Amino acid sequence: MKAAAYKTYFDNAERISLSEIKQLQKSVINLSCIQQILEAFPHIALLLNEYRQIVAYNSKAINYFFGNNGSEFFGQRLGEALNCVHSKEMEAGCGTSLFCRECGAAQSIKRTNETGENSVSECRITVERHEGETSLDFRVHTSKIIIDGFEFTLFAVEDIQNEKRRLVLERVFYHDVLNTASAIKGISEVLPQLKNTEEFNEFVKMLQYSSDQLIDEIQAQRDLTYAENGMLKINPVEISVNEVLSRVEALYKNHEIAKGKFLETFYLNNDIKIKTDSTILIRSLGILVKNALEAIHENQKVKLFSEVTDINVKFIVWNEGVIPESVKLQIFQRSFSTKANAGRGIGTYSVKLFVEKYLGGNVDFVSNPEHQTSFVISLPKNAR
Numbered sequence: 001m002k003a004a005a006y007k008t009y010f011d012n013a014e015r016i017s018l019s020e021i022k023q024l025q026k027s028v029i030n031l032s033c034i035q036q037i038l039e040a041f042p043h044i045a046l047l048l049n050e051y052r053q054i055v056a057y058n059s060k061a062i063n064y065f066f067g068n069n070g071s072e073f074f075g076q077r078l079g080e081a082l083n084c085v086h087s088k089e090m091e092a093g094c095g096t097s098l099f100c101r102e103c104g105a106a107q108s109i110k111r112t113n114e115t116g117e118n119s120v121s122e123c124r125i126t127v128e129r130h131e132g133e134t135s136l137d138f139r140v141h142t143s144k145i146i147i148d149g150f151e152f153t154l155f156a157v158e159d160i161q162n163e164k165r166r167l168v169l170e171r172v173f174y175h176d177v178l179n180t181a182s183a184i185k186g187i188s189e190v191l192p193q194l195k196n197t198e199e200f201n202e203f204v205k206m207l208q209y210s211s212d213q214l215i216d217e218i219q220a221q222r223d224l225t226y227a228e229n230g231m232l233k234i235n236p237v238e239i240s241v242n243e244v245l246s247r248v249e250a251l252y253k254n255h256e257i258a259k260g261k262f263l264e265t266f267y268l269n270n271d272i273k274i275k276t277d278s279t280i281l282i283r284s285l286g287i288l289v290k291n292a293l294e295a296i297h298e299n300q301k302v303k304l305f306s307e308v309t310d311i312n313v314k315f316i317v318w319n320e321g322v323i324p325e326s327v328k329l330q331i332f333q334r335s336f337s338t339k340a341n342a343g344r345g346i347g348t349y350s351v352k353l354f355v356e357k358y359l360g361g362n363v364d365f366v367s368n369p370e371h372q373t374s375f376v377i378s379l380p381k382n383a384r
Helices: 018-027 034-039 059-066 078-082 104-115 161-194 200-228 241-252 278-295 347-358
Strands: 044-048 054-057 119-129 132-147 150-159 237-240 262-265 273-276 301-308 312-319 362-368 372-380
Touching: 018 054, 034 044, 034 054, 044 059, 054 059, 078 104, 078 119, 104 119, 104 132, 104 150, 132 161, 132 347, 161 200, 200 278, 200 347, 237 241, 241 262, 241 278, 241 301, 241 312, 273 278, 278 301, 278 312, 278 347, 278 372, 347 362, 347 372
Parallel strands: 262 301
Antiparallel strands: 044 054, 044 150, 119 132, 132 150, 237 273, 301 312, 312 372, 362 372
C-alpha cells in the first residue's frame, strides 16, 4: 500500500497498486455477483475502494465515460478516468487539489467514506477531450457497502446536462426575455399618447433599444447552443479596439444595473485594428462588464480598458472587490452561479467557450486584495 507521502488539500492521498486492485477483483468482485448488480442500475454505476479507486463498473459507464474499452481505467479515480482538468494538478491525483473541495462528487465520496451515510450531490466537472474542454453536469449518489469484509463505495451517476440546459433556457426566457418583452409592450402602449410631444423621439429610441436587446438575448442563447455543439459559425471582420470598447460601454453605461455605480472606459491613445468576430467579442466583454457591475456596491466602480503587446491585445474588465476562494475555483464551470436564481450560471462559462474555442484567444482572471478583480480576454493581433 502506498503511504500518504503526497500533499493534499482535500481527501486522502493514499492508493493501492494495480496488482492489488486486480487481486481484489479476483477474490471479491468476480465471486460475488457485483457485476450483475451494477448492470441492473438504470444509470452509470461504479464501485470504488476505500481509496476512491475504480474496481468495477457497468456497461453504461464504459459507453459514457471510457469509450469502447475501459479496462485501462481500473485503479484510477473518477477524475483521472474522465480526464478532469484538475486531476493532474497534484501529484496524488483526483481528490487532492484545491478545486476538489468544491467538487460535488469528491464531497459525496468523502462524506460516505467517513460517515457511512448515503449522500447525493450535484457535480460540475470540466474534462479534456479530443475536441477540447467539455463541461459535464452530474447528480451523484454514494452509498457504503461491505463485501466479504472489504469496504466499498457504490457510486451512481445521473447525467443532468439536459436538465441544466433546460433550467438555463427557462430562466432566460421566463425572466430576461419576458422582462424585455414587457418593457417593449409598455413603451408601445405609451407611444400613441406621446405623439406630437417632445418625449416621443426619446421613447422611440427606448423602444428600438429594447427591441435590439430582446433580439440579442435570443441570439446569445442560440449561439451558446451552437457553440457547445461545435456548429457556431464566426464572421471575422476588421474592427478597431476603441470601437469595441465604445460599443461595450454603450451597452451598460445607462443600464439599470449601472445606476449609482461608475463605469469608466479608457481608450487607446494609438488605436489599432484587429480581425475577429466583433459580435462574439462584444457580447463576451459585455457579459464580463455586466457581471462586474452586479458584483459591486453603490458608488463603486468598474473599469474597462485595453492593453496592447507585441503579440496580443488584452481587453480588461476591472472592478472593486475580491471573489471568494470557493467561487474562484468554480468560476468557469457550466451552470455554476453566484446568483440566488439557480440555472443562470452560463456567463463566464460562455465567455471562455466563445473566446477560447472560436476566437482563438484566452480568458483568465485575477482576484486578490492588492489588485481587486480583473477579467482579461486576450486575443492575438491576428485573431481569427
